[in-house]
Amino acid sequence: MRKAFVAALAVAALIIAGVATGADAQCCSKVSSEKSPQASGCSKSSSSTCSASATPAGCSHAGAAGCTQATATGCTRAQAGGCGAAKIGDMQQADAGMEMEKLGILERTAHEGSFATLMAAVEAAGLAEVLRGEGPFTLFAPSDEAFAKLPPGTVESLLADKKRLAEVLAYHVVPGKVMAGDVAKVETAKTLYGQELEVKTDEEGVRIDEARIVAHDIVCKNGVIHVIDRVVFPGERS
Numbered sequence: 001m002r003k004a005f006v007a008a009l010a011v012a013a014l015i016i017a018g019v020a021t022g023a024d025a026q027c028c029s030k031v032s033s034e035k036s037p038q039a040s041g042c043s044k045s046s047s048s049t050c051s052a053s054a055t056p057a058g059c060s061h062a063g064a065a066g067c068t069q070a071t072a073t074g075c076t077r078a079q080a081g082g083c084g085a086a087k088i089g090d091m092q093q094a095d096a097g098m099e100m101e102k103l104g105i106l107e108r109t110a111h112e113g114s115f116a117t118l119m120a121a122v123e124a125a126g127l128a129e130v131l132r133g134e135g136p137f138t139l140f141a142p143s144d145e146a147f148a149k150l151p152p153g154t155v156e157s158l159l160a161d162k163k164r165l166a167e168v169l170a171y172h173v174v175p176g177k178v179m180a181g182d183v184a185k186v187e188t189a190k191t192l193y194g195q196e197l198e199v200k201t202d203e204e205g206v207r208i209d210e211a212r213i214v215a216h217d218i219v220c221k222n223g224v225i226h227v228i229d230r231v232v233f234p235g236e237r238s
Helices: 002-033 039-053 056-066 072-100 105-112 116-125 144-148 154-160 162-170
Strands: 137-142 173-175 188-190 196-202 205-208 211-220 223-228
Touching (some): 105 116, 105 211, 105 223, 116 162, 137 211, 154 162
Parallel strands (some): 137 223
Antiparallel strands (some): 137 173, 188 196, 196 205, 205 211
16 A cells, blocks of 8 residues: 555656656747746756746746846846936936037026026116127126125115126126136136126135125036126225
């Protein structure tokens, strides 16, 4: 009786092995159809992937969808959902930046959205036509926040005195396209007004007279803009 029982177990083991081998063969075929780099070493792949799944369906899932890093076809999904999307986003941002660089200084300043006072002053002083010229120019642009730091009534007083207003604004413009890295290398910069700005560099960045550059290298068609946190006046630096 015992010998018969052992013989029955041996037959059952052979049947199970045959079924598993068939599953592995089907699985191996599926992996090969996906052009996996592991197709040539199918017996190894079958033991680690197909036999583990125990079904051809499981192997199909592993080969076609799960092995995204191991197969060229599988990686398509990962790239489309991750790297591909990131690259498209980077390209769109680069394209947008290139479009912005086609704008002139005044158009770019208006587009930035925080220079309403400066734009109104430039128009009132008659300096708009100059800054719409071929240039190139470097504009040290005080933001609306910078104008708000002036004593009460200062802006209104400047707007009422067009000559003085034009002088102050011309003091914020340097002929030529001077990038931030080049600004930091000089000690003075001659302005359209004719007087020189004093340039100082410290651990916090670059100062133009008493103003600090808080954003730089906003490239335009006819020059470049550096944003400063104060309005500077000719002849008044300490």
